[in-house]
Structure formats: C-alpha cells, structure tokens
Amino acid sequence: MQSIDNFDFAGKKVFVRVDFNVPLDEKFNITDDTRIRGALPTLKKVLADGGALIIASHMGRPTKNPDEKFSLNHIRKYVGEKLGVDLKFAPDCAHASEAAAALKPGEALLLENLRFYAEETGKPRLADGVTDAEKKAAKAAVKESQKAFTKTLASYADVYVNDAFGTAHRAHASTALIADYFDADSKMFGFLMNKEVIAINNVMKDIQRPFTAIMGGSKVSSKIEIIKNLLEKVDNLIIGGGMTYTFIKALGGKIGTSICEDDKLDLALELIKEAKEKGVNLLLADDIRTAADFDANAEIVVYDVDKIPDERMGLDIGLKTETKFADVIKASKTILWNGPVGVFEFDRFAGGSKAVGLAIAEATKKGAFSLVGGGDSVACVNKFGLADKVSYVSTGGGALLEAIEGKTLPGIAAIEA
Numbered sequence: 205m206q207s208i209d210n211f212d213f214a215g216k217k218v219f220v221r222v223d224f225n226v227p228l229d230e231k232f233n234i235t236d237d238t239r240i241r242g243a244l245p246t247l248k249k250v251l252a253d254g255g256a257l258i259i260a261s262h263m264g265r266p267t268k269n270p271d272e273k274f275s276l277n278h279i280r281k282y283v284g285e286k287l288g289v290d291l292k293f294a295p296d297c298a299h300a301s302e303a304a305a306a307l308k309p310g311e312a313l314l315l316e317n318l319r320f321y322a323e324e325t326g327k328p329r330l331a332d333g334v335t336d337a338e339k340k341a342a343k344a345a346v347k348e349s350q351k352a353f354t355k356t357l358a359s360y361a362d363v364y365v366n367d368a369f370g371t372a373h374r375a376h377a378s379t380a381l382i383a384d385y386f387d388a389d390s391k392m393f394g395f396l397m398n399k400e401v402i403a404i405n406n407v408m409k410d411i412q413r414p415f416t417a418i419m420g421g422s423k424v425s426s427k428i429e430i431i432k433n434l435l436e437k438v439d440n441l442i443i444g445g446g447m448t449y450t451f452i453k454a455l456g457g458k459i460g461t462s463i464c465e466d467d468k469l470d471l472a473l474e475l476i477k478e479a480k481e482k483g484v485n486l487l488l489a490d491d492i493r494t495a496a497d498f499d500a501n502a503e504i505v506v507y508d509v510d511k512i513p514d515e516r517m518g519l520d521i522g523l524k525t526e527t528k529f530a531d532v533i534k535a536s537k538t539i540l541w542n543g544p545v546g547v548f549e550f551d552r553f554a555g556g557s558k559a560v561g562l563a564i565a566e567a568t569k570k571g572a573f574s575l576v577g578g579g580d581s582v583a584c585v586n587k588f589g590l591a592d593k594v595s596y597v598s599t600g601g602g603a604l605l606e607a608i609e610g611k612t613l614p615g616i617a618a619i620e621a
C-alpha cells in the first residue's frame with residue numbers, strides 16, 4: 205500500500221478528499237475549525253512537494269444543486285489563509301476539468317460541495333408521495349449516473365488521497381468508489397486518516413493487554429453492536445452513564461426515575477451472561493450521585509446503585525465507583541473510551557467522567573494506548589483539558605463507532621484493496 209510519508213507529489217495533480225463539514229454560524233463564520241486543522245498537514249505536504257491540489261469535501265445535507273446555505277465558498281478564504289495560497293474555487297464540482305487542468309504546481313482549487321449532486325451519496329432526492337416503483341427507478345438511475353460522476357472527479361487528478369475519516373463509513377463516490385480509478389501506487393491515506401487507522405488497529409487488532417473499554421452515554425440500544433463486538437476483545441468492560449440503569453433494573457435493583465430502556469432488560473441480562481461466558485470482567489457502578497430532577501443545580505444525594513428512591517434519578521457515578529473504575533483503568537495497557545459516565549454537561553455531575561478521564565491520562569503516561577472517540581466523550585476530554593494526555597482523540601463520530609462495531613469501513617477498504 206502506498207504511504208503518504210515518502211510519496212513525492214511534485215508535478216502531480218492531487219485529488220484530496222477532506223472532511224470540511226464544519227459548523228457555521230448564521231453569518232457563515234466557522235465556529236469550530238477542528239476538521240480543517242486536521243486536514244492541513246496533508247494539504248500542506250502536497251503543496252510543499254510541488255503538487256497541485258484539488259480539494260473536495262461535502263458540507264451539511266444539501267437538498268438541491270446549488271444550495272447556497274451549504275456552499276463551500278463560505279470557507280474558501282479561511283482555508284486559503286491556512287494554506288498560505290490564493291485558493292481557487294470551482295463552483296460546480298462535476299464541471300471543473302478546465303480549472304483542474306489549469307492548475308500549476310503549488311496551486312490549489314477547492315471544489316464546490318460534492319453533495320450538491322445526489323450522485324455523491326448515490327441516494328436519489330425523492331419528492332413526497334412517490335410510489336415504491338418510482339423510488340426503485342430513481343435509485344437505479346442515480347446509481348447509474350454515479351459512475352459518470354465518479355469518473356469525472358477521478359479525471360481531474362493523477363493521485364487520490366483520502367483524508368476524510370469522518371465519512372470513511374460511507375461508500376460514496378469521492379470517499380470510496382473513486383479509488384478504483386487509481387492504481388495502487390497512486391492512492392493513499394492522508395496523515396489524519398493514517399492516524400485514525402493506526403488507532404483503530406491498536407484497539408481492534410494489535411491489542412496490548414489488559415484491554416479495558418469504558419462505554420457510557422445515554423442508551424444501551426445505540427451501543428448494542430459495539431458492546432457485542434467488544435465482548436470478543438476486551439478484558440474489562442466498564443458500563444457507565446444512562447445505560448447503567450437498564451442493567452441494574454434487569455438485575456432486580458431499584459432505579460427510581462433514572463433513564464431506562466424497559467424493552468432492553470432481557471438484552472442487558474444476555475450481555476451480562478455473554479460477558480461471563482467469555483471471561484470478560486463487566487463492571488457496573490456501586491454508588492450513584494442522584495438528583496430529584498434533571499437539573500444542573502440539583503442537590504446531590506449518593507445512594508447504592510440498586511437502592512435509588514422512587515422519586516430520584518441517577519446522574520453520575522459516586523466516589524466509590526470512581527475509585528473502582530479508575531483502578532481497573534490505571535492497570536490497563538489498552539483503553540477505549542466512548543461515552544460519558546454521567547451527565548458531564550452539568551458541572552455537579554461531571555466528576556465521574558473527569559475521574560475516568562484522569563485515570564486514562566495516568567495510564568497513558570505509564571505507556572498504555574488510549575483511544576477516545578465517538579461524540580460526547582470527545583467533548584468530555586476537551587472540557588477537562590485532557591485531549592493531549594490521551595494517545596488519540598478520534599475525529600470521526602459515526603465512522604469510529606462503526607469501526608469498533610467491527611465493520612469494514614468502505615473509505616479504508618478502498619485504499620487498502
């Protein structure tokens with residue numbers, strides 16, 4: 205497989221798929237540029253080598269072509285400044301052959317939002333009330349025209365680089381299908397994607413033991429596939445957050461008004477049984493910080509997790525549990541954290557998640573590999589200033605979750621193939 209590290213882009217036209225799906229305010233100012241900063245090392249290397257850049261991304265969920273609200277022109281100036289070039293703009297990503305051909309070494313062109321074309325995702329835009337037969341025909345039509353769209357994008361460049369981990373779980377034209385038009389020596393991951401792939405391998409394949417996963421968040425239902433896959437791999441599985449109470453109720457405990465999925469009680473018992481059969485140490489909370497209401501200023505009273513009074517709800521783990529979880533984490537060599545163990549958005553109920561974060565930081569300092577990712581756990585490490593004290597914070601929410609569910613990500617497979 206070609207590696208970006210020792211590739212020389214001099215004289216090449218390089219199509220780089222990035223994830224510039226950044227949040228904008230009502231005046232189209234970027235409110236969080238993390239994704240742009242993440243792609244800069246790859247983009248800068250191409251320019252520094254003397255390559256010409258064709259930068260491609262999606263933004264938001266446009267429903268027509270063009271869809272001004274989602275135009276990448278809003279971020280063109282900012283990206284150009286970060287790259288130190290006068291960034292050119294192609295207002296139609298499927299008709300940019302001339303602009304791409306005119307690029308000289310060291311120049312860069314930003315294509316308009318790829319998803320202005322339904323062919324990017326391959327999903328037709330359907331009017332309300334269409335029949336099933338019409339839906340089927342529309343789907344087939346988009347799939348057919350997707351081939352020409354993909355071929356056009358590929359025709360702009362000599363080399364294809366995928367640095368868009370955030371969309372690696374999608375088999376879209378620019379994230380996966382396009383790779384077929386480049387031979388193995390002319391397609392590769394960007395630096396960001398490389399780091400993500402290595403981090404995933406560290407928790408899915410090349411595992412140092414003991415391996416501890418901390419699963420938090422609100423619902424078991426959204427994490428079933430991940431928990432099942434992790435039971436095949438981990439030594440310790442810590443269950444925290446809102447999921448706790450579905451497990452505790454299933455075991456016969458009293459959970460008061462805590463969040464619970466009553467239709468998942470059997471599943472919780474099944475997962476506990478499965479953990480036992482596989483020799484996985486499944487850890488649940490012992491004590492819980494409870495509140496009378498879901499309120500940032502609620503008064504805290506600590507109870508045993510299975511003895512929560514009828515009118516109270518559990519919003520964070522208690523001190524005893526913090527210590528129990530931290531001890532296991534600190535003794536681990538591989539750590540995966542997905543989801544807060546309490547309502548960390550409320551400072552009063554952030555202590556448990558902070559304790560987990562600090563324990564991960566300590567283990568990391570001692571040489572463990574730690575991966576934090578998937579939505580709110582990233583906000584969590586940022587809130588506690590721990591992002592640079594863990595081994596890796598993933599930039600891809602859905603993509604990371606699918607990877608730890610054990611799924612093959614099309615964006616990765618297309619390059620590795």
Ligand code: AMP
Nearest residue numbers: 421422423445446518519543546547580
């Ligand atoms: P998820 O998106 O499933 O990872 O869930 C993250 C959310 O779970 C965060 O917004 C937390 O506030 C929430 N959460 C964590 N613990 C609890 C709890 N005990 N009760 C209710 N929500 C919780």
